[in-house]
Amino acid sequence: MRLAAEKIDLDYGGAEPVLRGFSLDLRGGELVGVVGPNGSGKSTLIRALSRTLRPRRGAVMLAEHDLFKGRTARQAAQSIGTVPQSTEVAFEFTAREVVQMGRSPHLPRHPFAGATARDGEIVDRAMAQAGVAHLGDRIASTLSGGERQRVLLARALAQEPGVILLDEPTAHLDIHHQAQLLSLVHSLAHEDGVAVLAVLHDLNLAAEYCDRLALLHGGQVVALGSPAEVLTAEHVRAAYGARVWVRRHPTNGRPLILSIPEDPDISDGIDPIPALGDVLVVCGGGTGAGLMLRMRQAGWGIRAAGLNIGDTDLEAAEMLGAPCVLEAPFTALSEDAVRQIEASVQTAAAVVVTDVPFGRANLANLRAALHAAQADKPVVCLQSSDAKFSDRDFTGGEAAALWDELLAAGAILVTDGDGVLEALEPRQSPQPSRGDDVF
Numbered sequence: 477m478r479l480a481a482e483k484i485d486l487d488y489g490g491a492e493p494v495l496r497g498f499s500l501d502l503r504g505g506e507l508v509g510v511v512g513p514n515g516s517g518k519s520t521l522i523r524a525l526s527r528t529l530r531p532r533r534g535a536v537m538l539a540e541h542d543l544f545k546g547r548t549a550r551q552a553a554q555s556i557g558t559v560p561q562s563t564e565v566a567f568e569f570t571a572r573e574v575v576q577m578g579r580s581p582h583l584p585r586h587p588f589a590g591a592t593a594r595d596g597e598i599v600d601r602a603m604a605q606a607g608v609a610h611l612g613d614r615i616a617s618t619l620s621g622g623e624r625q626r627v628l629l630a631r632a633l634a635q636e637p638g639v640i641l642l643d644e645p646t647a648h649l650d651i652h653h654q655a656q657l658l659s660l661v662h663s664l665a666h667e668d669g670v671a672v673l674a675v676l677h678d679l680n681l682a683a684e685y686c687d688r689l690a691l692l693h694g695g696q697v698v699a700l701g702s703p704a705e706v707l708t709a710e711h712v713r714a715a716y717g718a719r720v721w722v723r724r725h726p727t728n729g730r731p732l733i734l735s736i737p738e739d740p741d742i743s744d745g746i747d748p749i750p751a752l753g754d755v756l757v758v759c760g761g762g763t764g765a766g767l768m769l770r771m772r773q774a775g776w777g778i779r780a781a782g783l784n785i786g787d788t789d790l791e792a793a794e795m796l797g798a799p800c801v802l803e804a805p806f807t808a809l810s811e812d813a814v815r816q817i818e819a820s821v822q823t824a825a826a827v828v829v830t831d832v833p834f835g836r837a838n839l840a841n842l843r844a845a846l847h848a849a850q851a852d853k854p855v856v857c858l859q860s861s862d863a864k865f866s867d868r869d870f871t872g873g874e875a876a877a878l879w880d881e882l883l884a885a886g887a888i889l890v891t892d893g894d895g896v897l898e899a900l901e902p903r904q905s906p907q908p909s910r911g912d913d914v915f
């Protein structure tokens with residue numbers, strides 16, 4: 477069953493709408509997660525989709541009907557089951573009675589008077605699915621928050637709806653019940669063809685279970701798509717103002733979000749706008765992380781040459797907001813990546829080559845540095861005094877030959893990070909060329 481918000485404006489009577497021109501299409505067979513910071517309008521969206529809050533503009537369509545004009549509340553409840561954020565139960569009903577209420581949109585009269593044996597079976601099944609069969613005789617108000625949340629899920633399941641809307645369904649659940657609930661709603665979507673929309677705060681759970689995500693910020697969708705498309709460090713920063721690393725989950729390949737502590741050592745002293753030019757850093761395997769941070773703190777803009785996804789230097793570069801040329805894990809830099817690196821060399825003020833090992837996979841980075849030096853671009857090469865380049869050449873000598881060419885072309889050899897900064901330091905704009913009194 478399709479449920480769609482079509483360019484809706486929602487408000488609570490204030491001057492400004494909470495959601496503005498909002499559209500979202502939910503279809504049977506998919507689990508869509510709605511994520512976003514506090515106050516971004518997630519619960520308000522659920523209220524509109526569940527026919528509780530009428531949009532000021534636009535329409536909510538249930539199949540081909542306008543939910544607010546073409547459907548009664550009872551008709552809507554036959555198709556849409558809602559698990560609300562609040563688990564408060566006003567009256568002294570037993571858990572089973574609460575679940576039985578889910579059948580009421582389908583019954584001709586009073587929910588308990590009109591219930592048939594089949595309704596009873598549906599209630600039993602819903603309680604079993606939600607893992608609350610053993611709580612049937614308990615007074616709902618005496619249950620724990622997590623137990624009540626699962627009872628309310630059972631109530632929604634008892635409606636046998638084509639659409640289920642869940643507002644923070646995992647808020648009160650322990651880790652085991654979180655996984656159980658999301659697995660259940662995932663299978664309702666994928667095996668029974670139900671359209672499921674869940675507001676979730678936990679981005680990792682959202683990434684793991686949802687087919688699509690909508691990221692809300694300020695009452696608008698700022699990103700909509702697969703978890704990998706939506707949960708990028710940039711989107712998370714833009715919506716939440718939080719800095720995160722985005723890695724891949726080791727088993728399912730979905731994005732894994734790790735928050736970066738607001739470490740004053742990292743953020744202090746970094747001017748948001750680099751005062752100097754951009755330096756392209758050839759690094760990898762952690763050889764560039766500390767150096768990039770120091771260079772950034774010194775006022776340089778940073779770009780990273782080709783890095784494989786999963787490389788620790790990629791995390792550091794992302795943390796510093798540095799553009800990177802990305803390559804798949806354990807894969808040699810592609811022709812496209814090499815083109816991007818060479819283009820980056822053209823516009824960089826300088827190139828720094830860390831003491832990263834070179835193999836066939838990243839040799840193109842070293843070649844790009846050589847091209848920079850040959851084009852009279854300042855290139856600084858890091859080689860600690862007690863190491864030999866041959867120790868980090870895994871190309872059978874090809875990298876060593878490039879390295880020698882690089883130094884012959886005028887690259888500056890330094891032995892540590894201080895040396896890199898010193899070599900770069902006098903290079904205030906305008907950018908002088910090699911041969912000027914620069915290094």
Ligand SMILES: Nc1ncnc2c1ncn2[C@@H]1O[C@H](COP(=O)(O)OP(=O)(O)OP(=O)(O)O)[C@@H](O)[C@H]1O
Nearest residue numbers: 488494512513514515516517518519520521675692
């Ligand atoms: N009943 C109401 N009356 C007036 N304003 C409201 C009401 N409910 C919500 N709002 C406002 O609407 C905006 C969106 O609130 P909403 O509850 O939809 O956000 P949310 O994304 O679900 O937040 P949270 O993550 O904190 O649950 C907020 O500014 C909130 O203060």
